[in-house]
C-alpha cells in the first residue's frame with residue numbers, strides 16, 4: 545500500500561498524487577478541476593508561509609473535492625458502504641458527504657495520517673480545534689484565485705497576514721450564506737463558529753463534552 549505519512553519520501557507522494565489526479569480527471573467537471581488546481585496553488589503558498597508540510601497539503605488539496613460532482617444517489621450509497629453514520633441533513637443534502645467520503649477513501653487506500661484525514665473530512669463545515677492544515681484547506685477552498693467575488697479577495701489578502709482571522713472569515717461567510725439562502729446550518733459549522741467566538745465547549749454545554 546502507498547502510504548501518506550509525515551516524512552514519507554517525495555516519490556511516494558508523487559505516486560499518490562498521480563492516483564488522485566487520475567480520479568479527479570475521471571470524476572470531476574472541468575470547472576471543478578480548475579478549482580482544485582487553484583486550491584492546490586493557494587494552499588501550497590499558505591503551507592510555505594505557515595510551515596505546514598507541502599506534501600500533505602497537496603494530497604489534501606487534490607483529494608478534497610474528488611467526489612464533489614458525484615450524484616446524490618452514488619454519494620449516499622458510498623456513505624452506506626463506508627459505514628458513515630448519515631445525519632438527517634446529509635440525507636437531505638448528500639453533497640455534504642463528499643468531504644467525509646474523500647477522507648475515508650484516503651485512509652483506506654493510502655493510510656493517510658490524522659491531519660490529512662481530518663482536514664479533508666471537515667473541509668465543508670470546519671470543526672472546533674481543526675489543525676493548521678485543515679484551516680489552510682478551508683481558506684484556500686474559499687479564496688483560491690478562481691473565486692472572484694469580493695469576500696474571497698478579502699479572505700485571500702487576510703490569509704497572507706493572519707490565517708486565524710482568514711479562517712474565522714470563512715466560517716462567518718458559510719454561516720451567513722446558509723442563513724441568507726435558507727439552507728441548513730450543519731451542526732459542526734455552528735459548533736466551529738461558537739468555538740471561534742470563545743468560551744463555548746463543543747456541544748455548547750460546559751462540562752457535557754470534553755474540548
Ligand SMILES: [Fe+2]
Nearest residue numbers: 608609612668
Ligand atoms: Fe468541497
Ligand SMILES: [Fe+2]
Nearest residue numbers: 579608609685
Ligand atoms: Fe473545494
